[in-house]
Amino acid sequence: MVNLALSTFANSPETHYRRSAAVVQISDRKQSTAARNPNAKKGASVSGDSGLLQRVAAGEQAAVAACLDQFGGLVWSLARRLSPNEADAEDAVQEIFVEIWRFADRFDPSKASETTFVAMLARRRLIDRLRKHGRQPIEEEYEDHLEHAPSAEESAGLGNDVARVAQALEGMKPEQREAIRMSAWLGMSHSAIAEEMDLPLGTVKSHIRRGLIALREDLGAGETAQYRGTM
Amino acid sequence: MNTDNPTLDRLIEQVTEDPGGGLTGLDAASLDALAKDAGATSGSTFAEELELAAAAAMLATAPALSNETMPAGLRDKVLAQAAECVRPSASVTDLASRRTAEPAAAPARNGWVGGLGWAAAAAMFIALIVQPRPETVSPAAPVPVASDVRDALTQQPGTITVPWAASEFDAYAGVTGDVVWNNDEQRGYLRLAGMPANDPSVRQYQLWIVDPDRDAEPVDGGVFDVLSADAEVLIPIDAKLPVLSPAAFAITAEQPGGVVVSEGPLLLVAAT
Structure with a gap:
């Protein structure tokens, strides 16, 4: 196993993102992940949600520990991969959970699973920390990334809404899929993605804009929206 | 839908590059109109739904995440x-x-x-x-x-x-x-x-x-x-x-x- 936390960041704009060729291979491999998930069906209920956030919002102390058990590993994993060192990751985790406690009452089960809601708060905080500290994420070598790609079981374990999004990503062009991945997972700016993928900035923006709007619909929001196919 | 909608562009930038920054620099009326077209109840709701989509995409594309345990002290x-x-x-x-x-x-x-x-x-x-x-x-x-x-x-x-x-x-x-x-x-x-x-x-x-x-x-x-x-x-x-x-x-x-x-x-x- 490679310790990602120790080599995830650089202090200069010099980055080490993979080029598009490798991206395609990763994406192709990931296609099989959600495709094998039988629950990846739009409209299916989100598995694993137990009203934990609602209980936290109600001030139930027992739910706090349960929430930590449920999401602690996920938040810690995200923080480790998007923080320069363990100490920074620990600070980030504490800030993220403060946000979870504060915003638990805003969780809407009709929009996403608890896992996705928690991931949204974590992503928000982690990208914010990256931005403030002026750091740019760099990615591990391609092979390492493949080694850490989620298994079908792990992908399904993150909830049906995540599986649906994974499946939707499969249907996108590899170039668009990679632009979204760099933006959503690595928190890269659009201009950095354009530079890395050697694409015009407008193309990258278009990929991300169309992709996110489509994923929003796959998540269950905006069922009546008319964006798809018109943008 | 106008694909060159500057409000939409700015919103997507906000959601992807600076999700913690709030909806700064966005015209509220334009944002609400955008949200209405998208079937969202408000501009802030639309923004959150896009942010949730980004979070789900993160989970779907990130390396394996669920197999680690938070340190006991933390x-x-x-x-x-x-x-x-x-x-x-x-x-x-x-x-x-x-x-x-x-x-x-x-x-x-x-x-x-x-x-x-x-x-x-x-x-x-x-x-x-x-x-x-x-x-x-x-x-x-x-x-x-x-x-x-x-x-x-x-x-x-x-x-x-x-x-x-x-x-x-x-x-x-x-x-x-x-x-x-x-x-x-x-x-x-x-x-x-x-x-x-x-x-x-x-x-x-x-x-x-x-x-x-x-x-x-x-x-x-x-x-x-x-x-x-x-x-x-x-x-x-x-x-x-x-x-x-x-x-x-x-x-x-x-x-x-x-x-x-x-x-x-x-x-x-x-x-x-």
Whole structure:
């Protein structure tokens, strides 16, 4: 196993993102992940949600520990991969959970699973920390990334809404899929993605804009929206 | 749908590049129109739905995430923090009675803060309460149990600790605590004891960082809620922009989600 936390960041704009060729291979491999998930069906209920956030919002102390058990590993994993060192990751985790406690009452089960809601708060905080500290994420070598790609079981374990999004990503062009991945997972700016993928900035923006709007619909929001196919 | 919609472009940039920054620089009317087209109930709802989509995409494309265990020591710290943050919800009548005792922030907007500028407004606030009012400072405030995170920050070089000045508003006159801020780290915490609870669906507290070296307008320090006036709360500062030299920290009460430009009033101020 490679310790990602120790080599995830650089202090200069010099980055080490993979080029598009490798991206395609990763994406192709990931296609099989959600495709094998039988629950990846739009409209299916989100598995694993137990009203934990609602209980936290109600001030139930027992739910706090349960929430930590449920999401602690996920938040810690995200923080480790998007923080320069363990100490920074620990600070980030504490800030993220403060946000979870504060915003638990805003969780809407009709929009996403608890896992996705928690991931949204974590992503928000982690990208914010990256931005403030002026750091740019760099990615591990391609092979390492493949080694850490989620298994079908792990992908399904993150909830049906995540599986649906994974499946939707499969249907996108590899170039668009990679632009979204760099933006959503690595928190890269659009201009950095354009530079890395050697694409015009407008193309990258278009990929991300169309992709996110489509994923929003796959998540269950905006069922009546008319964006798809018109943008 | 116009594919070159600048509001949509800006919104997507905000959601992907700076999701914690709030909906700054976006025209509210254009955003609401965009949300309506997208089948969302409001601009902020539309933004959150896009952010949820980005989060789901993150989970779908990130390396395996669910097979790690949080260190035990960290878990203990998070639990300790939770004890400060998670409180049983106050009753509706309790919240309502508190609200009536507080200054009517939203309806009473008269623009005086915007007209004078934030630095001047903060200075005026300080001048108004130059005479200490010890009788309004709650002597029964429990000894605070600050979190390890805040404590660690206070030990770092360059960290400043600034107490809240006594508020001119009766509902906030008994609030005690301080602001801890480290400019190098760009991190800090608010400590508030005796702060009136707010109903997040009606309004939220918002922190502002007065930084004249940077701009005449204050830096948005993030919105937060206080669920119980009985508890001391510790709020991480969420500065939306790098802070150069904070002259004061101020709290207002705003619409849910906060505002880009506040019209006050300044409920609490801590001046450096």
